[in-house]
Amino acid sequence: MQPNTLHRLGEFIDLDEDELSGFENICGARARAKRHTIIRAQGADVESVYLLAEGWVTSSVVLPDGERQIVNIHLPGDLLGMSSIVLSSAAETLTAVTASEFSSIRLPDFFAIFRDNPRVATALLLSVLQDRVTLMDRLIAIGRTSSARRLSSLLLHIHGRLSRLRPNDGASFHLPLTQVDLADVLGITPIHMNRVIKDLKSTGLIDFSGNTVTLNDVVKLRDFSALPVRDWARHPSWVSAR
Amino acid sequence: MQPNTLHRLGEFIDLDEDELSGFENICGARARAKRHTIIRAQGADVESVYLLAEGWVTSSVVLPDGERQIVNIHLPGDLLGMSSIVLSSAAETLTAVTASEFSSIRLPDFFAIFRDNPRVATALLLSVLQDRVTLMDRLIAIGRTSSARRLSSLLLHIHGRLSRLRPNDGASFHLPLTQVDLADVLGITPIHMNRVIKDLKSTGLIDFSGNTVTLNDVVKLRDFSALPVRDWARHPSWVSAR
């Protein structure tokens, strides 16, 4: 796979080679971020968005009292830091959870796409909307379900994302997030997170040892999580052909 | 003010008359929704997005067990139902809280904008990103702050939105949402909502009688709510000129 062909723009629209290379041309050179380093801190100037090529990255916000909420978990192919475009300084802190690689896309280049490449621009909008649906589902989970259900839906979501990246992997996956991280995703305390994991393990729905997670019964787990399954409208008819 | 000039596309980019009328041309005729009626139910086919011209509309999701989470509160000028574009059926239920008026924009027309009117398309993306920041802040509030703080930040957000629509209004506003609605926004129980309102009133930070809300000290209330204030990047330099 070529370096910069790893993105999710083709998930909704079949882009041709010209369109794809038009996008890849605006991606800067690969940069690396070591584990546990900050790619862009909240409050920083917003000059670029980023295309994640390798590794796990979280997007989080720290409140004045020190509480942290992880808003998004990014995997290779994701665009990072998009929503801060509309702000005078970055809202979210982008942190490399594992050693990561990414390209920067400078904002003038990014917006040139809208002028030069309308179907890629459309794909970008759809990509942002997809991200918004995910954020909405996380909000629903936190607002209206118990911690155990939140954990279930999170693990299902991550597993689904990983399955798209590596379709042949099974029900087990490596989860580089700590229990503190997971708690910050789910809006609970690390201590409580630990107990919720223990409880969910004891039901037999999942295994969780070290950093390896196994979903023993995806159907039952999905049922337990009580969140709607999202059926994405891949390649919808209303997008104008080239 | 002309019927369809009420939208928020100009908040980030100065659009000229041609561009504005290009957008207004794709908006269908005004439709009306009575109070407490559903504009589009979750699970319905996604054929349009909607431009709200008059009234308050909520966007909510109902879970299998009957729990409801209100994900968004829409005021005139908002685009409704955008995120369901990427789904095979609508994720959210759009409900008229007050008598409302709106235009429908059919998806083929909507996406034609990307081909015909790149700067309007850019404005649409920025509009979606702005909405995403708001959703993110709601997520942070629900995940990491107490009920009273959540209520504070919600009231501040609504007051800010209303102030943009009617700059001369003061610190009082009419809130057509019931306590049940507010509870569904904040992820708590209606009974608890009632107590939180009582508590927050007793601090003197707000008044809340009937459907009229008064913010007695916006600065103190903002400080109490503990959520960052978003400074929107109006008319940023990196958007390509026409």
Add this chain to the structure above:
DNA sequence: CGCTGTGTTGACAGGTCTCAATATAAGTGG
């Protein structure tokens, strides 16, 4: 005029948080 939706309050249960302590693993510097 009864019904339904909304607001309000009390008593109690339960989920989650806080504080505290310990064990283990990971990272760091000598």
Add this chain to the structure above:
DNA sequence: CCACTTATATTGAGACCTGTCAACACAGCG
């Protein structure tokens, strides 16, 4: 390579916030 520090995981006890169940007042509405 070891000693030390730090991060992470784990468990217990009790407090606190929020939810549940129940009851009642009130308004709007057909």
